[in-house]
Amino acid sequence: MTKLSVNINKIATLRNSRGGDVPNVVQFAKDVQRFGAEGVTIHPRPDERHIRYQDARDLKPEVYTEYNIEGNPIESFINLVLEVKPTQVTLVPDAVDAITSNAGWDTIKHKDFLVDVIKEFQNNGIRTSIFVDPVMSQVEGAKATGTDRVELYTEAFAHQYSLGNKQAVAPYAACAALASNLGLGVNAGHDLSLDNIEFFKKEVPNLLEVSIGHALIAESLYLGIENVVQMYLHKLKG
Template sequence: MAILSVNINKIATLRNSRGGNVPDLLQVAMDLERFGAQGITIHPRPDERHIKYQDARDLKKIVTTELNIEGNPIDSFVKLVDEVRPAQVTLVPDAPDAITSNAGWDTIKHADFLKDMVAHFKSNGIRTSIFVDPVEKMVEAAAQTGVDRIELYTEDYARQYSTDKEKAIAPYIKAAQVATQVGLGINAGHDLSLENLKYFSEQIVDLKEVSIGHALISESLYLGLENVVNMYKHRLA
């Protein structure tokens, strides 16, 4: 069974919109774990428009499951991860002004850089993952960096799911098969939801972890946070 890591960026966005500490990000993280979340994910960006670097430091002290920090490994991000030492770091090639992640790494073009980053973080005892599109050659090249896992970027799957789910999942099945063959663990994330998660998890048989934030928090406005966390876990069972 894959584990559910809840991305709490949207909670930070809501907090920052008014200043102060409402909602309390740390309390939400603790509540999510109490409700059944098996990990907490954050994606701090250089402008700290949602997750602040201090949030990462504070979350490290209270998260009892797994803390996953994702982002573009610029100098400030690398220093933060080195300091916090989460269970996992996920390398994402997003531009500083990106609204959200919109592409995986070109693991061929950036092979040397990624190899250095992976070696650096693994030397500090941090499990590493690289965000990739469902392209077989990119998965193969990711394996050459020494990384532990890949995270499949699932926006294309989510966009096509309602019209042709078999077509939507096809490249992900192939990419996952390659990942398993070359010894990589498989994570996934981006636009996964209560609607499309179960089919994805059934088809990607070696799936280890999903990171879900936007849909989960949005659905929780209607259905309740505790209820939604357990609905997601049921779809991964």
């Protein structure tokens, strides 16, 4: 079964909007694990507009499933990850002012940089994954960096699927198959939702983990977080 990692950035955004500690990020992480989530994902950014660096530290003793920290490997991020030592670090080429992730790595252009960063994390016992677009050459480039996994950037699929274009999953299926043949694990994330996750899971081979935040939290406003976590787990079976 594909693991569900819940991205809790939106909980931190809601907390920060009021200036206090409600909702409590650590408690929410504990709750989603209790409800069945198999991982917790955070994506701290330099301005700490949602998840803060201290949140990453506070969550460490409470995340007993997979702990995934995403971000652009600038010096402060690298130092944080080496301090916290999560299960997995996912490298994302975010611009400092990006509202959300909007592109995968050019694994060919940035190969030397990625090789060095990935080696540093792996030497500290941290599994690495790099965010890539569904392009075969980029998956091949990812293999050359020494990464353990790739995370397929799924925004394009989600948008096309919402328009009725189910063929939009084809490059993801092809890239996942290639990654597996190259010995890379396959993750996926961005704009996956209850509407599209079951189809994506069925069509994309060897999918180890999905990271879902915005849609899952939005759906939970209507359906309840425990119920929504269980709905995702049901759709990811098989």
